[in-house]
Amino acid sequence: MKKIYSCELIMKTELCRGVYDYVVKAPEISELAEIGQFLHINCGGKTLLRRPISICDFGEGFVRFAFQVKGEGTTELAKREVGDMIDIMGPLGHGFKTTEGEKAVVIGGGIGVFPVLGLARRKNTAVFLGFRNKDMVVMEDDFKEACDNVTICTDDGSYGYDGFAIAAMGEYLLENKADIIYCCGPKPMLKAVKQIAEHMNIPCQLSLEERMGCGIGACLTCVCKTTGTGMAEHKQVCTCGPVFDAKEVVL
Amino acid sequence: MAKLEIDYCGVKFRNPIVTASGTFGFGYEYNEYVPLEEYGGFSAKGLTRTERAGNPAPRIAETPSGILNSVGLQNPGVEVFAKYIMPELKNSFDTNVIANISGNTIEEYAEMAEILSDTDVAIIEMNISCPNVKHGGLAFGTNASVVEELTGEVKKHCKKPLVVKLSPNVTDITEIAKAAEAGGADGVSLINTLLGMKIDINTRRPILANNMGGLSGPAVKPVAIRMVHQVYNAVNIPIIGMGGVMSGADVIEFMLAGAKLVALGTGMFRKPDLILDVKRDIEAYMSRFKIEDINDIIGQVQLN
CATH class of the missing domain: 3.40.50.80 (Nucleotide-binding domain of ferredoxin-NADP reductase (FNR) module)
Structure with a gap:
């Protein structure tokens, strides 16, 4: 079973005005994380939906993500201080598919x-x-x-x-x-x-990136347009992406 | 041990908690967080006669205590569901599947009911109230005589219990509920989403690509409770209540208003394992008020 984690914020840095860099203690997430995957974060306050935020980095026991304060969710998330717990689902989605030795x-x-x-x-x-x-x-x-x-x-x-x-x-x-x-x-x-x-x-x-609901492929709200037809004309950014082959998507 | 089992239109539900169509995919996604067997059953993604690509994105926007959505019934079509998805669900999970259908014409609804009657779905939920498709159900769902005729026709082709999903976007929901009952519906589910809109004041454009969408979440709950209460007093067929359930207390509130089953929806987006909290809260409520059978609270609101 997949879980929802309560992760302690262990480092908070303001990178530039309104852009924050967070490191959270998240051993279960870091163990599974791949480059390009995302976290679905309950920002708290009056927000109802979680906010999808890409993983920036991860290592032994920690996950790092950064975000810009834009709307209600990120404003709320920016209020968290070191020691606070953050409610996180992840890692979610498909990351970058790399091949060894490529330039x-x-x-x-x-x-x-x-x-x-x-x-x-x-x-x-x-x-x-x-x-x-x-x-x-x-x-x-x-x-x-x-x-x-x-x-x-x-x-x-x-x-x-x-x-x-x-x-x-x-x-x-x-x-x-x-x-x-x-x-x-x-x-x-x-x-x-x-x-x-x-x-x-x-x-x-x-x-x-797209406005997202459930984050796990069920609600079909965060879709992008693809070259497919019928039902496949739209694919969920959360589960089919967020990383796509450029040839597959119509921007 | 408190009894949570519900008999809904002759179908046994191990507890009164189901999910709202469109919020739960075909069950697999949430099964990764909580086994589907924890629910009484679930309502699968809305189906149409043939596959639909749905609306362009953005399809979702957050509003105070709610969300607007405009997915536009993206789905693989009823035949793919009947032939491939339902058999797989039947093999994989021990739970009731409610199939949700939307049509453009009475004939389409009837054909879909016929196709699904030969599958293992427990109940067919007829959506006559989708606000997000151009020729969609909403046109059917707001006219009582059309609802009665449609329900009657579909019922002729339907070998499963038929539940009509009602729109809150009407003047008097009891008229529509009575029409569904007169047409032969075995139950009603309510409420579908309330038509809403959100505008970005900087760009002066609506957030949703489709401009308008359906409002759900805690913002609509008082409206839903009121409508479930009114419909409970207007018809004799059982109700599936839904609209902004975020807790076990909300489920109890819907049941007191008159719902026999209660659906989770938007609340699961924030908490994919919401069902576990909900069940724990319901059991605590039952033991606190010494309720042995959950059926005993249905419709038991005491008016002032």
Whole structure:
């Protein structure tokens, strides 16, 4: 039987304004976790639904996740302090499917950088991270420790590469071969990466986000549009994803 | 030991707790958290004559003490259910399966009832009140004479107990319940969701891709309790009550209002093992008030 866990918050850091990095004690979750899976968190307060939040990192006995305060749920979650217990279901969904020895490109945008940290640790990987501006750059140290080929990009050029991460990735791909692209970020980034991957004939996996209900595949609310027909035209992000083969989804 | 068994339309339920259609898939997902045998039974995802892709996302939005949903009956179609899913459920689990059907025409409903009559489903629940599909049941569910005619026709093709699921989006729900009873329904279930809407004030657009959706959760519970109470006093067929159940206390409240079975729904999204708490609370309530048989509380609200 799967369980719902009450996890102690053991580390809380504000990465930049309104973006929090949490580490919770969660031995059962960390033992099963895979890169790209998510947690379904009861944020407390007056919220009724849980909120899906991607796993950023995990290790012996702990799970780490980060989130941006956006609505009621994340506002409530941000109120938790070290020592508080957090009600968590997980790990849920399907993560990134990696192959040993592949030459990978990892691209993340905004808060979409968190789920791809684990991918950055793999050999032969080039990482492109996009942020709106210098103040919103997060987890630079984590990524640079994980990988020696990290390009930080800002939309306004206030830090690192001047422009979109997609542009930096595009330039890299003109000079370098890649066996696969992994991406997590806002919809315009997902769309662009999917287009580039298809144009260059590179396999690609995208981590999607959608408003979610049960988190376990039963309520059929968090669907994405796919190339399938009939009932298969919509697939649950929670159980069929959140990571999909880019060729399968229609964005 | 307190008696929790219920006889609903001749079907034995080991306890009065079932699940609301559309919140529970085909049972497998929640079975990973709590064995399906813990429930009295469950209502499977709403079926249509042929498969449906459903509405685009977003299909869900949280509102104060509730949620709006607009899934649009995404399902594999009644024949796939009858041929593949139901036999598998029968082999895997010892529980009552309630099949929920929605149609565009009387003929479609009748065909579906006929197909499901040859399966192991315990009960057929006829949804005449889905607010989320264009030509869906809601049009049927708001007109008493149509409800009576539809129920009568479907009943002719139905070898299982037929339960009509009622919409709260009507002026007088007792009129519709009486019409279902007159048409030959064996029971009624209520309430379906209340039609609602939520607008993002920054983008000035509705959150749901379908603009409007069905409201469920604790926000609708007082409306549901009131309607179960009214329907209980208006008809002689048994009621499946639902709407915002979050605890054993809520189940007791529905039963006092007149429900014989009570469905969990939205509450399971936050707590997939809600059934365990609910059962524990009901047993505690029964021992506190020295109730030996749960049937003894049905409809026992004492009005002021």
